Amino acid sequence: MNDDDTNPLAGLDLDAWAAPPPPGGLADRVVARVAAIDEAIAVVTRRRRVKRRWWLAGGLVAVVAAATVAFVVGPRGSPATGGSGSGTRVAEHDRTGEVGPETATIPAPAGTVRVQPGLPAKTIERAMQALELELQGCAAGHKAKETIEFTVEPDGSIHGITTTLTGTPATCLERLLASQKLPRAKGPTRATYALEPRPVKCDAEKLVAAGTAEEARGNHTLALGQYDAALRCRFDNHVLQLSFMAACNSASAKRAQKYWKRMPDDMRTHMLQICLHNHITREDLDE
Amino acid sequence: MHALATPAPATELDELTLRRAQHGDERAWRDLIAIYQDRVHALIWRVLAGRAQHRAPDLTQETFVRVLRALPKFEPQGSAKPSTWILTIATRVALNELRRPDTSELAADAPAATERADATIERRRMGAAIAAAMATLDDEQRSVLVLREYHDLDYAEIAAALDLELGTVKSRLSRARAALRAQLVTALPELGDRA
Numbered sequence: 001m002n003d004d005d006t007n008p009l010a011g012l013d014l015d016a017w018a019a020p021p022p023p024g025g026l027a028d029r030v031v032a033r034v035a036a037i038d039e040a041i042a043v044v045t046r047r048r049r050v051k052r053r054w055w056l057a058g059g060l061v062a063v064v065a066a067a068t069v070a071f072v073v074g075p076r077g078s079p080a081t082g083g084s085g086s087g088t089r090v091a092e093h094d095r096t097g098e099v100g101p102e103t104a105t106i107p108a109p110a111g112t113v114r115v116q117p118g119l120p121a122k123t124i125e126r127a128m129q130a131l132e133l134e135l136q137g138c139a140a141g142h143k144a145k146e147t148i149e150f151t152v153e154p155d156g157s158i159h160g161i162t163t164t165l166t167g168t169p170a171t172c173l174e175r176l177l178a179s180q181k182l183p184r185a186k187g188p189t190r191a192t193y194a195l196e197p198r199p200v201k202c203d204a205e206k207l208v209a210a211g212t213a214e215e216a217r218g219n220h221t222l223a224l225g226q227y228d229a230a231l232r233c234r235f236d237n238h239v240l241q242l243s244f245m246a247a248c249n250s251a252s253a254k255r256a257q258k259y260w261k262r263m264p265d266d267m268r269t270h271m272l273q274i275c276l277h278n279h280i281t282r283e284d285l286d287e
Numbered sequence: 288m289h290a291l292a293t294p295a296p297a298t299e300l301d302e303l304t305l306r307r308a309q310h311g312d313e314r315a316w317r318d319l320i321a322i323y324q325d326r327v328h329a330l331i332w333r334v335l336a337g338r339a340q341h342r343a344p345d346l347t348q349e350t351f352v353r354v355l356r357a358l359p360k361f362e363p364q365g366s367a368k369p370s371t372w373i374l375t376i377a378t379r380v381a382l383n384e385l386r387r388p389d390t391s392e393l394a395a396d397a398p399a400a401t402e403r404a405d406a407t408i409e410r411r412r413m414g415a416a417i418a419a420a421m422a423t424l425d426d427e428q429r430s431v432l433v434l435r436e437y438h439d440l441d442y443a444e445i446a447a448a449l450d451l452e453l454g455t456v457k458s459r460l461s462r463a464r465a466a467l468r469a470q471l472v473t474a475l476p477e478l479g480d481r482a
Contacts, residue, residue, distance in 0.1 A: 017413075220383065
């Protein structure tokens with residue numbers, strides 16, 4: 001297999017170039033770091049589960065309260081008085097005049113953007129087109145058209161995000177939009193985007209497994225590609241963490257920043273160390 | 288098989304300990320680190336030859352963190368031995384470090400003197416000459432050479448470790464050996480006389 005017969009180094013004492021021994025206490029430090037990473041991931045997962053339980057409990061209480069109010073108030077609570085069911089919120093915005101007569105309608109690949117004058121409609125259209133895969137990843141598997149409303153502030157930041165989605169998909173989508181920066185404009189712009197259902201043709205679990213295999217080989221850039229595809233396929237907080245770790249390990253501050261901006265604060269606290277260890281600072285991430 | 292350099296001890300973690308480590312047994316993790324740490328540190332230190340060698344301890348730690356996190360996915364019945372798999376990760380960690388802008392711009396350090404107390408003057412000169420010559424090779428050539436000459440990986444294992452074609456490994460190794468030989472003969476002319 002190895003044709004070393006003509007090796008020009010044959011007979012040379014290559015061991016004369018001796019490596020120093022590894023530092024003492026290596027195992028302790030490695031075990032501590034692995035435990036810290038596992039704990040960070042576990043803490044975030046636990047918190048999400050607890051939050052989810054509160055959501056369920058809160059939802060149940062809200063349903064009971066709404067049923068009670070409906071029973072007591074009766075037919076007076078009609079939609080014409082401006083009730084605020086989440087499914088009709090978007091239409092009401094239109095009726096209140098926030099989207100005026102000069103509203104533009106822009107066809108998008110999987111939806112429609114309507115904007116007020118302010119930031120050019122094309123600019124928002126392009127931004128939403130660029131985000132389409134990530135948006136679909138947030139809303140993975142949604143069966144009906146979902147609506148997203150947001151305001152682009154004059155400095156290009158996005159605020160006032162409302163959506164017909166709920167739970168994790170809504171949180172994912174809000175964080176995704178809030179992490180974006182559009183061009184500056186003279187005034188705020190209110191936009192509505194309709195997210196059409198899309199058949200899911202990808203397998204997020206397979207992509208994550210492929211990413212983990214690349215990570216195991218120390219190939220962080222390839223791993224990051226797989227994790228990123230998994231996030232676009234179906235958003236998951238754990239995959240967001242894996243993507244962040246791979247971006248830090250591949251010393252890509254820009255990519256790490258992208259995931260950092262989508263992380264909740266509690267997750268950030270635990271994940272920061274990984275980037276710091278790879279010489280990517282908090283300032284780089286917040287930039 | 289040639290007898291250029293004494294290959295690193297061929298010890299592998301026993302299968303039972305490996306299985307325990309895969310299931311997160313901390314004692315098994317420590318056994319794994321104890322068995323492979325010398326080889327991993329030496330590999331990283333040599334691949335970083337002349338540049339950022341002070342980072343070798345940190346990168347050794349980083350390698351084992353990655354190894355332990357990826358360990359559940361390692362297939363003991365697969366084609367790679369644990370040592371080859373771990374050295375592959377270590378090589379990539381070291382090469383990633385060399386690709387970092389702040390590291391890749393570093394000029395080659397003066398070769399680090401790492402002689403042992405019992406080393407003869409001749410051996411020390413040889414060690415310093417190899418260190419200097421290694422530092423002049425490009426990173427890919429040096430990685431192939433270190434994996435072959437110091438860690439005894441065969442061509443197929445090196446190809447898998449570095450994601451290279453077998454032919455590329457052979458040509459790269461051949462060029463690296465010739466370049467190292469030429470550098471050594473320039474630094475130590477008596478080597479040319481011996482050839």
